[in-house]
Amino acid sequence: MAAASSFPPLLPKVDAILVLDGDGNRLAGKYYGDFMKVATSSSSAESATADATNAVQSVEQLRSSFERQLQQKIGGIAARPDAAEVVTVLGKTAVFCGGRSPSQGGGQQQQRGGPGDVRVVHIGPPGESELVLAHLVEGMYEALSQLMGGATDRNMILDNLELVFLLIDEHCDGGIILETDGHKLASSVLLRDGHESRMGEGGMDGMGHHSQQQQQGGGGGPSMGGGGMGMGIGGIGGDMTIAQALIQARNQIISNLSQGG
Template sequence: MHHGRERVSEEGARRGGGGGGEEARVPEPEVNSQLSTSTQRAAAAPSAPAMDSTSPEPSLYTVKALFILDNDGNRLLSKYYDLELYPSMKEQKNFEKNVFNKTHKADNEIAFLEGLTIVYKSSIDLFFFVVGSAQENELMLMSVLNCLFDSISQILRKNVERRCLLDNMDGVFLVVDEIIDGGVILECDPQQVLQKVNYRQVTESGYGFVLFDYITGSEEAQGQRSQMP
């Protein structure tokens, strides 16, 4: 009986690694195959392209220049908001002449010249131009052009031609200043522009009547004009 128990205990000791036998091996933890695969994919995936440092940053200064020419390409009104674009009067007039030569016989409304985007519109013997950078949104520039044209058309009683424009240059300059300030677009709604021009005329005019009343022929404005010396 004792000998049987000793054999059993010896076999158990050998199985349990007791005595001088080999050390028991600790099982290695299983590696999560899903985690391993996703990590490998992430390492193999191409990195996202870096932002192009040469691309221009968005800017509020949308309009580079604005000018109105007659049907011979002569300047009637001009505003340059980027002084580094064409610093001298000579450079500005050369640019305007080049723009006129390229556009006055074209049917398009958009032109690209000297790295600039130009939108334009004509009426009888006048040409209206709005200039932006090459990356500028043409629709934004076109909204400025349409607002300019429609506002001036109201001031000129829809007689958008050279003689009427020259007779109302003060009002035209006010319209331009209400639409754009230093290249930043302030307003693209002609009615809002005319209301602001109306207010400025009230506050600045020594006679107390406004340009908008004058062109719409209100009785009050006509009465005030008749009392002028």
């Protein structure tokens, strides 16, 4: 019946995660599986003289043409960080957060905590629930703005690409959702998960480095945000340690009990 085709995939997977700037340029992104690897009819003509280089080129062409179409649809829409917007592109569902609509002034960008122009887009197969995708994209966007000290604009992202790569990796592994909670994501990226002994230093290093970048890039405002963020994460890190300690203790007890029984 008609219903069969609209069934969501039983193993929810993301086809692609993209971080696009206001003009639709890909700042960072990851395509999973075969999506945008198989040449569709439109591009087959171009890749007629297909050698290895061209094959690679045509994948890139496919992707950028897909991103152009995506940008056409999402270009005018700004999505709140906690309410993702949705469009369909080439039969795929694209859910995104962030972005600025053209009507908004440039001054907004400087506002602390105000949305930058960068959009985080999750592409899912047509049957995938938009709400699941929205849940993912909102989580990742939250983590991203934490990492960027609230200023998710193009320059900020470009200066801290390393963190964005790590974020995508912590968020999604080979298309399978790994973690959706924004705080946890941000903490893992900054290598703070309670094992502060060795990891903490690295994390602090990273943060300091980025705060500097912020000062240079975005003026005074964001750096305050960055400082605040560092505190926030530190606090959360502490919470997590306690929570984990409790869990560990509980598990210990359980295992002891089970051994005893």
